[in-house]
Amino acid sequence: DAGVTQSPTHLIKTRGQQVTLRCSPKSGHDTVSWYQQALGQGPQFIFQYYEEEERQRGNFPDRFSGHQFPNYSSELNVNALLLGDSALYLCASSSKGTGGDTQYFGPGTRLTVL
Amino acid sequence: AQSVTQLDSQVPVFEEAPVELRCNYSSSVSVYLFWYVQYPNQGLQLLLKYLSGSTLVKGINGFEAEFNKSQTSFHLRKPSVHISDTAEYFCAVTHFGNEKLTFGTGTRLTIIP
Numbered sequence: 001d002a003g004v005t006q007s008p009t010h011l012i013k014t015r016g017q018q019v020t021l022r023c024s025p026k027s028g029h030d031t032v033s034w035y036q037q038a039l040g041q042g043p044q045f046i047f048q049y050y051e052e053e054e055r056q057r058g059n060f061p062d063r064f065s066g067h068q069f070p071n072y073s074s075e076l077n078v079n080a081l082l083l084g085d086s087a088l089y090l091c092a093s094s095s096k097g098t099g100g101d102t103q104y105f106g107p108g109t110r111l112t113v114l
Numbered sequence: 115a116q117s118v119t120q121l122d123s124q125v126p127v128f129e130e131a132p133v134e135l136r137c138n139y140s141s142s143v144s145v146y147l148f149w150y151v152q153y154p155n156q157g158l159q160l161l162l163k164y165l166s167g168s169t170l171v172k173g174i175n176g177f178e179a180e181f182n183k184s185q186t187s188f189h190l191r192k193p194s195v196h197i198s199d200t201a202e203y204f205c206a207v208t209h210f211g212n213e214k215l216t217f218g219t220g221t222r223l224t225i226i227p
Contacts, residue, residue, distance in 0.1 A: 031213065033214075042118075042219050056214055105150075
């Protein structure tokens with residue numbers, strides 16, 4: 001049973017560029033959440049997707065956008081990259097529920113913005 | 115709004131000694147609480163969670179945590195640590211109807227041989 005997978009593992013971009021990160025949820029899961037983890041910090045919630053719609057959003061600017069596909073996989077897009085966007089981006093999957101469901105995390109994508 | 119405070123950023127412990135990692139939360143509604151572990155260069159793995167019922171929760175790798183509503187705490191404990199427990203530990207909170215996890219800043223557990 002494959003867990004949550006993310007690609008790519010590492011990415012280097014320059015300021016102003018755009019980036020797309022990808023996530024495949026754990027088998028049987030239909031909900032995908034994205035988190036940003038800056039160095040030395042805890043993960044910060046970006047947004048969550050369910051049934052191809054953004055269901056909940058954290059305190060991130062509109063430069064951060066996402067998409068969920070019919071097979072439940074998801075993409076995170078970040079436009080106009082800033083140095084401060086350098087972080088580990090984590091994808092987590094779960095089953096639609098009421099908040100107590102376990103979120104399973106992928107290994108993350110390390111984004112470096114130069 | 116909800117928040118989590120992890121009181122210790124770093125905790126060094128001798129191998130086979132007990133350890134407690136502290137977590138306090140703030141929320142205006144009933145909470146669900148989680149502890150996750152992050153090994154170097156990896157994602158987060160769930161250790162245990164509290165949803166309701168017994169306030170003592172047992173998790174994987176010999177860890178346990180106790181929910182204390184009056185003190186708004188959810189401290190993580192292990193009676194005897196091993197070198198393999200070296201990692202970053204994160205406490206997180208959410209509530210019914212909300213799947214957004216709010217994390218603390220983490221506690222780095224270092225095991226001294």
